[in-house]
Amino acid sequence: MKTSILTLPLVLAAAGVFNTAAAATLDHREFDATLLAPYRGAARTFTLAFEYPGLRRRRPVTWRLELVAPSGRRVAQWQGRLALGARPRVVAVRWSGNLAGRQPAPGVYRVRLHAASGNESADQAWDIAVGRVPAPALPAFAPLPTGGTRTMATPAPGALPYTVYYGNLHSQTRDSDGGGPVDNCHGAQDPQTAPYGPDAAYPYARKHGLDILMVSEHNHMYDGSDGTNPDADPAQARARYQAGLQTARAYSEANPGFLALYGMEWGVIGNGGHLNIFDSDELLGWEKNAKGEPIADTETVKSDYAALYALMRRRGLTGQFNHPALTGQFTVNGTPLAYTQDGDAVMALCEVVNSSAFSVSENEGETRRSNFELACNKLLEAGYHVAFSSNQDNHCANWGASYSNRSAVLIPNGGPLTRASFLEAVHARRVFATMDKDAQVVLTANGHLMGERFDNTGALRLQVAYASATGRQVATVAIIEGVPGRNGDVSQLSDKADVTATPSPGAHFYYAKVTQDDGKILWSAPVWVAQQP
Secondary structure: OOOOEEEOOOEOOOOOOOOOOOOOOHHHOOOEEEEEOOOOOOOEEEEEEEEOOOOOOOEEEEEEEEEEOOOOOEEEEEEEEEEEOOOOEEEEEEEOOOEOOEOOOOEEEEEEEEEEEOOEEEEEEEEEEEOOOOOOOOOOOOOOOEOOOOOOOOOOOOOOOEEEEEEEOOEOOOOOOOOEOHHHOOOOOOOOOOOOOHHHHHHHHHHOOOOEEEEEEEHHHOOOOOOOOOOOOHHHHHHHHHHHHHHHHHHHHHOOOOEEEEEEEEOOOOOEOOEEEOOOOOOEEOOEOOOOOEOOOEEOOOOOHHHHHHHHHHHOOOEEEOOOOOOOEOOEOOEOOOOOHHHHHHEEEEEEEEEOOOOOOOOOOOOOEEEOHHHHHHHHHHOOOOEEEEEOOEOEOOOOOOOOOEEEEEEEOOOOOOHHHHHHHHHOOOEEEEOOOOEEEEEEEOOEEOOOEEEEOOOEEEEEEEEEOOOOOEEEEEEEEEOOOOOOOOEEEEOOOEEEEOOOOEEEEEEEEEEEOOOOEEEOOOEEEEEOO
């Protein structure tokens, strides 16, 4: 089938749809591109959104959009260029639904975006259904009870002994560059200038139906600056961090069933990568004031991820890769997304989807969403044992309300939701990522629950269980497999929800990806299997 190459004109965003981010430092300026690909439809429009918060000069952007058939062959391509300034720009790519004048064979196709500006790039990919794709048969599944601020259910006889709690594990308040009022929020705030802090974030999230909110402040903004403040008072910066921890503890104690977490988003964008640390009771950082006094409790070297992982391991800390990119992030010895044993010991989660960090939606209506499955898969292939999470990275005062996506953790029935029980679940990788806060997915392998690592001999039965509280149906299922430490690419093992196969000897991982009939996706945690000869 012939590949089509089109160069499309720029389509300006409608007034008020996108928000211009406030000026930021070079560390926090980054090129961003998102792709909205409607899951169903004959003719459809793919929406490409480009922005560069804080940009002071116009800079060129080139982009390429590809349509990939189920076989992996590229069957259509569009490309273009534009000049990007301080305001976000949008391109609409219209596809008739035909290829070479004919209706394509039915199946699940992939839409891939690669965009570049200078030496920065962004990659996005979403699956779409083309034609009639038969819905898969699903194993019987008794939905797990949900807890906290949601309606409790009685566990079904024989069901897995866990309760599901839904949270947003990535957000900011005025302690760094978040907390801007939604009626006047234009992206990242100047540090410690917005009106809303953690004391406002937790009740807001609880009111909007979340069970967990992680306030993850940028570790290098406790001096009140998005650069380095030479007049910073280290005692004041450290006290602010401790006050945030105390606010979280007090709110959790006063509101059983809701977990308030407080910690830091460590790192920078330029020559770096952001990661959340969920459980550090000390502030980590690299900045010093003009007197040479460290501003943080413990000094860490900027962008030295190998050293950070080692410190986290010594401290017994737990991390999440935030919005990872395929290139230029989490570099060790010149290799991005590089594996280290220390990193594997401490990094438990990988964000697979975020809604826009600068969204002002309070009704879960945000349409800009970023997909990081490609980078998360690279981390899994490198050897990391990470489960998927889905968060919002809120910088405006709409914590958890911009979209319906959540990170869901499984806590043993009857046990309280606490920082300790949350960390135990995360360490066990009993976590799934969902774009639908009212849905569940669980993967089992020969009876082992997602997140487990185990030896196996002979056949391996993988089963994908799904439930929806709102009556949604499953459109497609994919069971994905890979090899930890291979540093290659994952592949699809099956489009069935119940499949038995005999892996080749050696290490493997498997995870389930479920797409609902409305296009929203759920990702199970992987299982890691050591197949014996």
